[in-house]
Amino acid sequence: MTTYALLSEYLSAYNQHDVNKIIDFLHPNCRVIFNDQIVLQGVDAMRPTYEHDFLNPNASATIIEHNQDLDEQDRIRVVLKTNDNRLIDVTYVFETKENDDKIHRQQMIEHIIHSLKFL
Secondary structure (H helix, E strand, O other): OOHHHHHHHHHHHHHOOOHHHHHHHEEEEEEEEEOOEEEEEOHHHHHHHHHHHOOOOOOOEEEEEEEOOOOOOOEEEEEEEEOOOEEEEEEEEEEEEEOOOOOEEEEEEEEEEEEEEEO
């Protein structure tokens, strides 16, 4: 599955407010980086942020730009527009793991937030 397809699936789960599906996308040690600092680390730290977002029944995010470097297939940089008129410039990094059955599973390992703007 391409990185864009993975991200689209993740955002679909976000827009459907499906916390369990979102958590399944995340690597157990997933981290959010902003201003070169880790601001959240681990699924347990991230779950409450999604739950808080979904207190708003209109919470959603839409990709308005994307760019993928062909040399770095594990990451994609996007600009998202949220329902509350924020623009988020973020790079999502995925990691591929092979389980005991030799099945490859891709999970999101990092959200690198480059900027956040209010419209």
